[in-house]
Amino acid sequence: MVNQRKLLHGIVAGLGLMVAAGPLSAAEGLSDGKVKIGVLSDMSGVYKSLEGPGAVVAAKMAVADFGGKVLGKPIEIVSADHQNKPDIGASTAREWIDAKQVDMITALDNSSVALAVQGLASEKKVITMDAGAGTTALTEDQCAPYGIHYVYDTHALPVGTATAVVKNGGKKWFFITADYAFGHSLQENTAAVVKNLGGSVVGNVNAPLGTTDFSSYLLQAQSSGADVIGLANAGQDTVNAIKQANQFRIVQSGQKLAGMLVFITDIQSMGLDIAQGLQFTTAFVWNQDDEAEKWSRRYYEQQGAMPTMVQAGVYSAVTNYLKAIDAVGTDDADAVRKQLGEMELNDMFVKGGKILANGLMLHDMYLVEAKKPDESTEEWDLLRVISKIPAEQAYIPLSESKCPLLK
Template sequence: MNKSFLTALCATGALMFGAAQAADGPSDGSVKVGVLTDMSGVYAAIEGPGSVIAAEMAIEDFGGEVLGQPIELASADHQEKADVASSIARRWIDRDNVDMIVGMVNSAVGLAVQGLASDKQTITMNTGAGSQELTESQCSKYGIHYVYDTYALPVGTATAMVENGGKKWFFITADYTFGHSLQKSTARVVRELGGEVVGSVNAPLGTNDFSSYLLQASSSGADVIALANAGNDTVNAIKQAHEFGIVDRGQKLAGMLVFLSDVKALGLETAQGLQFTTAFYWDRTEKSREWSQRFLDKHGEMPTMVDAGVYSATLAYLKAVEAAGTDEADAVRAELGDMKINDFFVTDGSIEPNGLMPHDMYLVRVKQPSESEGPWDLLEVVSTIPADQAYIATEDSACPLLGE
């Protein structure tokens, strides 16, 4: 053999060895998960410190390592700002070798981070934002929408209220992507059931005074005042509506996105009878009760559906890494698409090519004070909404990826 042939042969062998190493085990010596959330703002009670605890629990339950290497956790506060979230995500991916980002409550944040991460071939598992555009017009090969979306939320709540006489609807809407998407989806359900939308008004995120918006809604003649917002905005709007006697005068409130933490903040005296749709309630099954008690012991509060979703999504990701034998995004995404997800949060869940994870949703009712047997005994599950009814069908999706 001549010298040039030996050199080429050694180079080829080195490349093949390097490729084998890249496909076998974590690419940088560890697997790192990043929880990007609202730690101090309007959505902190929904998916803030609790979501970090949930991710820690998932890592702990998985065993703390995968493919023989440690699992690391990063967390940061996006401050409800898409530019801040994008800056953090860019640093995490480019400098800190974060392999998957979970959380991202706030749709503007979720869409921005999903777009940036996808350009960098990094998986995002959105558990907090609601906009269905995450899996529709702005879907991504690497973006997964896990807990709920604005298509699923109205299916139970709006249907129940229209069928019980709530034909005329007025919306108080959070003035950004999530709120507008939720209003659009809810209005579609209302109209399909023979109802009508008699008006709407937009309110800035983080509004403390809803009096002018509630006055417009009250004078509209609507049967139902729909709150297309979330977190502290929903809590403040419901409290002020009760102070103004709106419910006592016969109009109904519809919280289109309500969390357990909201009910706790409102108290049963104020929230009793409120119906809403959720992906999770801690007291639904033996498995959900067991995990939720562990979470309560660590956090001091019962989990929201987003907290539960962060745990489930993180655990599913780690299982996919293990099955793929690598943290390389394409291989892990393929495993996520093939697996069935079964835990206390979801039964027979599967992630579709557009990134949507359809699963059963639940219509719940807030208990009266006399019905409650404990500080967190707040809800009653009224009915189950099957996954194929709750979420948009794959064949009806507008995700561009599905046409490829």
């Protein structure tokens, strides 16, 4: 009965409903005299630049901006490299929780790692606020009572990008897909958007994570007769694929490239000569408004690069987690998760955000385009916002969610 009641609290928290379940029994104050937050990311591999050490910088900025303490007690950041391996991610999370009393884990920029860590952490009643992984499984069939998916997912990405490409004539698609949970989820969701708009998928090929030579995959795509080559990958994999497509003159030959997950660091790495005109969907642009630009320039002073959407998302997630602890007067996971579900999130990253019962953080997304070289006014002035995608259009409605917690 106790377990059922705790689960009910998790569900009610996201929906913001009142349930006559009696007063919260959590103890006041912090469980071990401090709040400890773990940043678990790819610190050395293909996703290093998009989250990695920059996520640690963002988390530490959030703690400093919060005043370094919550409820009068210190806040500590720990970090580790999951190496894009679910077993390493899970073992690190287990050690953090069991031996180091970590209260919340964030970053998690690999879907397989994120699923493993979210499941383990929820079993131990520890909140995860995923900023980097994409798979919708985190809030759908593998949702968890203490798991929050914060920045983007593989449903939101194609809503903007694939819709724009298909409406501009890109009807026939061929996918080059990262061969793990994230890539397959992104391809599946993008293909659904393409088909719903009257397009078709003429083929696909899976590429191992960390592929450096995309030539054989690009030649298959080039000979497929597709209008569009959809890149269902991310980070250095996307950069390598686009650079090599440029060498094969694929775009010059009439096919379009669609990067389904692109970060500003990717555009900077490629350069606008190659990236110009590339459209993609993102949750954050560093100069999208005055508040975002002011924070981003502070971040740049420490990191030497403008923040990606997931690095900005880590800052926002840590900040709102601390706000929730401050509001309820405890770090008890049930009380904090309930408070997070009742808060409206407003900061430099998100406006009017809401964490739902399945763990999805509902917020607007943006369709952007890489500028032409002569349109850029400074090193990181790389993107223009084409349109805002309302949250209700970007994400799977709660009424259609397959999350078991909702039943």
